[in-house]
């Protein structure tokens with residue numbers, strides 16, 4: 199399980215990632231499922247989460263993330279509907295897409311729905 203220093207974060211390829219997700223960010227550590235480490239969209243998306251962790255702190259990030267998720271679940275949205283409405287996810291998606299200003303490969307767009 200290689201862990202390498204990247205620009206402002208640590209990338210752990212092959213570390214533990216929840217089922218249904220391709221990546222997970224914990225503070226400054228981005229954990230990526232093996233085989234997805236070359237996705238520019240995914241890495242950019244997770245880098246936004248690294249910045250969000252720094253901006254809000256672990257507790258602030260957790261409260262915002264889980265609070266929004268739980269709120270939408272109580273509004274009878276399924277897992278995916280709630281996930282897509284989390285403001286921190288919306289920001290990560292938009293920033294990642296915008297930073298990849300050229301056309302995003304279809305394969306990356308498919309990945310866009312799966313990072314956490």
Ligand SMILES: [Zn+2]
Pocket residue numbers: 243247286287290313314
């Ligand atoms: Zn995300």
